[in-house]
Amino acid sequence: MATLLVVGASGTVGSELSKQLAAAGHTVRKATSRTPSAPDQVPLNLLTGEGRDTAFAGVDRAFFLAPPGHTRQDQLLNPLVDAARAQGVQKVVLMSAMGANADEAAPLRVAERHLETSGLAFNVIRPNWFMQNFNTFWLHGILTQGQILLPVGDAKGSFIDARDIAAVAAELLVSDRFNGQDFDLTGAEALDHHQVAALLTQATGKAIGYTDIPPEAMREGLLAAGLPADYAEFLLTILGYFKAGYSERITDAVQAITGRAPRTLAQYAADYKAAWA
Numbered sequence: 001m002a003t004l005l006v007v008g009a010s011g012t013v014g015s016e017l018s019k020q021l022a023a024a025g026h027t028v029r030k031a032t033s034r035t036p037s038a039p040d041q042v043p044l045n046l047l048t049g050e051g052r053d054t055a056f057a058g059v060d061r062a063f064f065l066a067p068p069g070h071t072r073q074d075q076l077l078n079p080l081v082d083a084a085r086a087q088g089v090q091k092v093v094l095m096s097a098m099g100a101n102a103d104e105a106a107p108l109r110v111a112e113r114h115l116e117t118s119g120l121a122f123n124v125i126r127p128n129w130f131m132q133n134f135n136t137f138w139l140h141g142i143l144t145q146g147q148i149l150l151p152v153g154d155a156k157g158s159f160i161d162a163r164d165i166a167a168v169a170a171e172l173l174v175s176d177r178f179n180g181q182d183f184d185l186t187g188a189e190a191l192d193h194h195q196v197a198a199l200l201t202q203a204t205g206k207a208i209g210y211t212d213i214p215p216e217a218m219r220e221g222l223l224a225a226g227l228p229a230d231y232a233e234f235l236l237t238i239l240g241y242f243k244a245g246y247s248e249r250i251t252d253a254v255q256a257i258t259g260r261a262p263r264t265l266a267q268y269a270a271d272y273k274a275a276w277a
Helices: 012-023 051-057 075-087 108-118 131-135 138-144 164-172 193-204 217-222 229-243 253-258 264-271
Strands: 003-007 027-032 039-043 061-064 091-095 120-129 147-150 182-186 207-210
Touching: 003 012, 003 264, 012 027, 012 164, 027 264, 039 051, 051 075, 061 075, 061 164, 075 091, 075 108, 108 120, 120 164, 131 138, 131 264, 138 147, 147 193, 147 217, 164 182, 164 253, 182 253, 193 207, 193 264, 217 229
Parallel strands: 003 027, 003 061, 027 039, 061 091, 091 120, 120 182, 147 207
Antiparallel strands: none
């Protein structure tokens, strides 16, 4: 079996990807910015490059993503691509974000282009907004006020479960049948946040609603939570794209790559209902 490096292995997608790859019998090397606490973890500081050579030694294939909180994702990802090429890695799967390729100057698009022109076998996946945001980033408002609090109006999003993103990444990492292709990943349905709130209510038996808040209120909350100002502005920008309708599109990529339909938000809500109890 191959040795597979997962960058961001402690995150929402990376942890699930690592689990799926290990279950399939692969040797998984989990890159972490924290002090390693298990034999399969290796330290890797994306900001300084510390640990990069050790992390890539003997790796056959690798999965990359940029951690949240940084707006110049290319400065973190491009050195990883260069290291993969230098160390003889066979293939890289890069997770970007849906819409990143709309602007050639966008940092994530710059990183995509760097990989595409690297000479490495590759895939790029661009997932839409995660369902798991509702049990992580947007959780505070749900628990304290019983409300999803976002500045997105009545726009719809084709939310995707991170477990489906991981399943796609796992297939692309070990298979070469889709080499050189990029994929926008979505769920099978587009829902507005009133509909999302109704599904969370149904799953939990707890009254959960949605309030469309002004961007200024969102900014204040993000900064109070300790996010860097530039990253708070980045989030407000992409939430603005959501409100403008750019997150409603549905693709069949999950089905085409994994052979099964993506999870519905109702399935996600049932699986994660303890988070909102």
